[in-house]
Amino acid sequence: MLRYLYRCAVRLHPSSFRRRFGDEMLYIFDQQKGTLAALGVMVDCVCSLLRQWTLRSNIGIELPAAPMLSPAEEHIPSFETLDPFRPRASAVIHGAALSLILFCMSVFAVRYSWIHILNLRIPRVAVNSSEQVGPKTRQQIDVIPTEDESVQSKTIESGSPHVADAPVRARGVMIWLDPYVGKYISKSPPTEISIQIERDPLKGDHLSLSLAAAGHPSLALSPVCPTRFVIDGAGNSYVDFTADARGKICCLGFVINGNAITAQRQ
Amino acid sequence: MAERLDSYLPLSSAVLHTLLALAGEDLHGYGIMQEIARQSEGIYKLGPGTLYDNLQKLIQLGWVQELGARRGDDDPRRRYYRLTAAGRDVLKAETARLTQVVREARSRLRLPNPRRA
Numbered sequence: 001m002l003r004y005l006y007r008c009a010v011r012l013h014p015s016s017f018r019r020r021f022g023d024e025m026l027y028i029f030d031q032q033k034g035t036l037a038a039l040g041v042m043v044d045c046v047c048s049l050l051r052q053w054t055l056r057s058n059i060g061i062e063l064p065a066a067p068m069l070s071p072a073e074e075h076i077p078s079f080e081t082l083d084p085f086r087p088r089a090s091a092v093i094h095g096a097a098l099s100l101i102l103f104c105m106s107v108f109a110v111r112y113s114w115i116h117i118l119n120l121r122i123p124r125v126a127v128n129s130s131e132q133v134g135p136k137t138r139q140q141i142d143v144i145p146t147e148d149e150s151v152q153s154k155t156i157e158s159g160s161p162h163v164a165d166a167p168v169r170a171r172g173v174m175i176w177l178d179p180y181v182g183k184y185i186s187k188s189p190p191t192e193i194s195i196q197i198e199r200d201p202l203k204g205d206h207l208s209l210s211l212a213a214a215g216h217p218s219l220a221l222s223p224v225c226p227t228r229f230v231i232d233g234a235g236n237s238y239v240d241f242t243a244d245a246r247g248k249i250c251c252l253g254f255v256i257n258g259n260a261i262t263a264q265r266q
Numbered sequence: 267m268a269e270r271l272d273s274y275l276p277l278s279s280a281v282l283h284t285l286l287a288l289a290g291e292d293l294h295g296y297g298i299m300q301e302i303a304r305q306s307e308g309i310y311k312l313g314p315g316t317l318y319d320n321l322q323k324l325i326q327l328g329w330v331q332e333l334g335a336r337r338g339d340d341d342p343r344r345r346y347y348r349l350t351a352a353g354r355d356v357l358k359a360e361t362a363r364l365t366q367v368v369r370e371a372r373s374r375l376r377l378p379n380p381r382r383a
Contacts, residue, residue: 021318023343024295028314031296041313048315056319
């Protein structure tokens with residue numbers, strides 16, 4: 001145990017010192033007879049450790065090398081290592097800059113794949129909080145668009161500034177409701193359909209989509225999956241959303257009163 | 267040259283004893299420790315950390331030269347060290363200084379000079 005501790009203490013010395021004298025220090029430790037003598041050597045090693053790191057300003061400077069035994073005569077193969085290699089300062093700076101560039105590129109690639117391939121939305125909300133935020137005040141929340149979204153501004157009843165961007169969980173999948181919000185135009189029959197976010201105070205400010213069409217009562221929609229919402233209280237009636245190649249919701253379709261309605265986003 | 271040596275004096279106990287131990291023959295680290303203990307009759311004992319810290323300093327000053335391992339030695343971890351000519355000069359200068367100190371002390375304390383054998 002004491003030998004293990006001593007070995008650890010030796011390994012904590014500066015590398016140039018350790019490479020040069022580490023094996024010999026272990027050899028001397030092995031020569032000690034009795035725990036007391038070993039303990040004395042251990043204390044001396046700790047003092048040496050402190051001295052090397054605090055008082056010696058030549059840490060890292062290699063001492064003149066001793067003549068080595070010829071490997072050929074000893075029949076031992078000779079290997080070179082890069083242990084004593086110290087890179088130039090300019091090389092370290094270049095390496096750091098290259099690492100930073102690679103890191104930024106990786107982050108950009110991950111973000112791009114989230115937005116354009118996995119169709120995951122990264123929320124970025126800036127709140128105009130110049131006015132005092134209080135319960136049940138009307139406030140403007142600007143959703144900063146991702147690269148393929150236009151700026152949307154919505155006015156909702158909100159007591160919390162971030163509530164519009166809160167996701168809704170559906171079968172373990174988090175769904176943001178903002179991308180569905182907007183006006184949709186149906187040609188047959190000609191009608192305008194509005195999708196908005198609503199909050200239900202009776203369900204603990206639960207968020208849901210509402211579908212409002214001219215001449216029809218507003219319908220509450222609950223998400224089943226990112227492209228399908230069930231119409232609450234209408235049995236197995238669904239509203240299906242379709243996304244374009246860029247992942248942006250472009251149209252919706254549903255059946256109401258026996259009429260199939262398909263509407264394009266305005 | 268003498269002025270340059272004087273700037274290193276007085277030597278610390280560890281350096282003095284290490285140089286003195288190597289003045290007789292080439293020794294490895296553990297041998298230096300044993301020789302120091304013998305010369306000081308067990309009064310002064312040097313730990314390996316202190317020894318190699320001083321050896322590192324002495325090698326950098328060029329007073330001690332590392333010879334490496336000896337072929338056929340009991341343990342290949344042992345490296346031998348040799349006192350260089352510069353190290354010997356420093357040791358001589360320190361010995362002269364100490365002789366002067368001892369002479370002065372004997373004079374002040376009125377101690378009899380030791381008889382030569």
